[in-house]
Amino acid sequence: MDWVIRQALHAETEGLEPSPLVWQRIRAEIQKPSQAERPIPRWLAARRRAASLLQGAVLALLVLGVGLSFSQSLGQDVLMRRSTVEPKDVKTQTVDDSSYPQDALNVGYLMHLERQPEPGEWRLLP
Amino acid sequence: MPDRAEDAALVERVRKGDVRAFEALYDKYKTMVFRTAYAIAHDRFAAEEITQDCFIRAYCHMDKVDASIPLGPWLHRIAANLSYNWWKASRRQWLFSLEKAIGREASKLGSDSPAVAAQQGETRQILLDALESLGFEQRATIVLFYLGGFSMEEIAYILDCPLGTVKSRLHYGRQRLRKEVERIWRKATEVVYEI
Numbered sequence A: 001m002d003w004v005i006r007q008a009l010h011a012e013t014e015g016l017e018p019s020p021l022v023w024q025r026i027r028a029e030i031q032k033p034s035q036a037e038r039p040i041p042r043w044l045a046a047r048r049r050a051a052s053l054l055q056g057a058v059l060a061l062l063v064l065g066v067g068l069s070f071s072q073s074l075g076q077d078v079l080m081r082r083s084t085v086e087p088k089d090v091k092t093q094t095v096d097d098s099s100y101p102q103d104a105l106n107v108g109y110l111m112h113l114e115r116q117p118e119p120g121e122w123r124l125l126p
Numbered sequence B: 001m002p003d004r005a006e007d008a009a010l011v012e013r014v015r016k017g018d019v020r021a022f023e024a025l026y027d028k029y030k031t032m033v034f035r036t037a038y039a040i041a042h043d044r045f046a047a048e049e050i051t052q053d054c055f056i057r058a059y060c061h062m063d064k065v066d067a068s069i070p071l072g073p074w075l076h077r078i079a080a081n082l083s084y085n086w087w088k089a090s091r092r093q094w095l096f097s098l099e100k101a102i103g104r105e106a107s108k109l110g111s112d113s114p115a116v117a118a119q120q121g122e123t124r125q126i127l128l129d130a131l132e133s134l135g136f137e138q139r140a141t142i143v144l145f146y147l148g149g150f151s152m153e154e155i156a157y158i159l160d161c162p163l164g165t166v167k168s169r170l171h172y173g174r175q176r177l178r179k180e181v182e183r184i185w186r187k188a189t190e191v192v193y194e195i
Helices: A002-013 A020-031 A042-084 A107-113 B002-015 B019-041 B044-060 B071-092 B094-110 B114-119 B122-132 B136-147 B152-158 B163-194
Strands: none
Touching: A002 B019, A002 B122, A002 B136, A002 B163, A020 B019, A020 B044, B002 B019, B019 B044, B019 B071, B019 B136, B044 B071, B071 B136, B071 B152, B122 B136, B122 B163, B136 B152, B136 B163, B152 B163
């Protein structure tokens, strides 16, 4: 079996060679200077820096403009709302001690007691 | 080890940027790498792609080469990884494989009898078809052992697996090949008897 497998594989690949194009492609690939290795001319570097600065400035101006316009519109909106709101009558609510529900804690009563209430004592309030 | 010394000298020159030295390395190992890739992939175009990518990667990682070990297993390790990537990708193209398989079966039907087929080297074809039915790991192990002539230790390094795994893959791979060949032969004989 070993002999058969070896013979079959050798016979299958006998005389096979990669085409000359393979080496040409390899050479083209390995001789291609990578982006990192390629030196950048000084004028190009300066231009890139100026371009990035300009981009930053434009972006900052845009943000500033949008922010200002937003804050202005917001301020106007608030003023307009305030002017349109009608003053409401303020009602004062007075609470009568006698209207407390039975299960509410009557602080006044507790203070009047001047001692610790017994459990459930506060429930007995009129 | 004059061969290893020669490789080490070439690697040293490649590290200094000598393309001629790399070409010498390519000339020395291209056939071996290409034939191994072809035996695994069973596709000439794929084998060329694998060979090309293998040498490009080797050039890019030449600084990682250990000059004390032979260059062949290292190159085959790259080729095996690339072959595995190709194999994974080609599995998705199942329709293409199906067409290929149908074509092969049709050509088999054309041959008259096992005796004639044997004369035409049909046994070889049956074995290669059986080899193709194996999984990548077993197929690569068998190709590296029988075609590449690598030792089991070298195959363990190439396929990045323990030595015991290589031994078992080889054993079970061989067993499966034998069964496949027997099955195909039995099938062919039955067809002849039916006729």
